[in-house]
Amino acid sequence: MPESDQSLGRKILSFFVKEEEPAPSATGTPVAPANAAPAAPRPVANPTSTQPTVSNVPPRETTVPGTIDPKFADHFADVLAKNNQPGPDYFEFRETLRSLSNLGLPEDKQYQAAWASFKALAGTSDVAILTSTANHYLNALNKDRDAFKKSVDAALSERVGGLQNEQKRLQTENEALAKQLIEIQKQIDSNTNRLKTIDGEISDQSEKINRNGQNYDITFGHFTSQIKGDIDRMTQYLK
Template identity: 30%
Template sequence: MSDFLKKLKGIFIVESPTDGQATEADATAKSETSGSKPAPAPTPTPTVSVPAGKASEKFYDILLGAMETNNQEGFDYLEYKKSLQTLAKMPMDEQTRYLSAFAAAQAMGVTPQKLSESAGFYLKVLQSEDTKFQESVNTQRQKQIGNKEKAIADMEATIKAKGEQIARLTEEIQAHQNDMEQMKAEISDAVVKIETTLSDFHATYEELTGQIGKDMENISKYLK
């Protein structure tokens, strides 16, 4: 970490934000820039409970690093902010603190307009970082969530299609079973008819051949 970035952290951060506590100086900065549009919060998955956001030292490093990279020459908003931070330790009201910090800046030819323009410049730097971060998050969201949601939708469609196929096959199986039972009944009826016919034929055959056999015996017995 560069010395300048350490100084920036000293200006904007008093306590470590890892505990989720924003500093008094940071709160002042937020009130100064209340007109700026806050970064939109990511839309959580409906079934997931997303915890409230809190200030993170990791992201302070990223954002302040962008400000460091784009630091303007000469006395600008950052130097003015440092003066405000130093005066915050002294017993004076807010207006007096801002006027006192500006007195030193004024000696260097700085005007309120230049200070405001400088602060606006850093806001644009941070807004650019916000845009880049949002794009990165959207890419990760698409990669880790969007693609899986599409896969889930495809699986649901496949499950529905296979369910319909199973229902259709179940109906076909039931129809085949009904046909099979009907065929079994028809076979049973056919067997009964065939066997009855065969039995009747055999009974007739036995009766007829019996009569012929009896006549043959009588012929042999009586016609000598």
């Protein structure tokens, strides 16, 4: 019975991402190794597309930069599983090679032993079947990378471009507000200086007005007293 994409994807993933056995804790509970990548849920296979979509990736990841990301490791395993060719090929050879990695054999002996096992399984002695199928999977991954880069560019244009536009807008607003603040400060300084001179002007104007009022009263008294004096004299002298 042929393997499902999911089970084959898990096998492919084990070829490229070495899984470490968790060390038991003091209570007997397995503890993940310190350098192990964080666990990530396995993505659901999409029959129409195998490219990762950047817009579905959270804006902040906890994955340490420069390490194997479980999310992408699972994705690449799915890409390879969907591009798996029928019959023994590079991946069967890779699986045999992986099983020999713990035997302490030199690298050349590992490859030779894996090749001998593969020839018996595939019934062929043509090494080209390995290189050609390996290149087939490389091409599948390269196509996926190209699609991913396009989605990265689109995400950068949408998200970062939008943020940059907002940044420019806010900077322009701040510059305009700063100019307004300068003009406001100039007006405040001008008003403050005017307030200082107004105090003296109030005193001067008050003194002038009060003095004019006093002069008016004195002059008024002078004129009215003369008229009243004339009235008294006219009454006295003119009979």
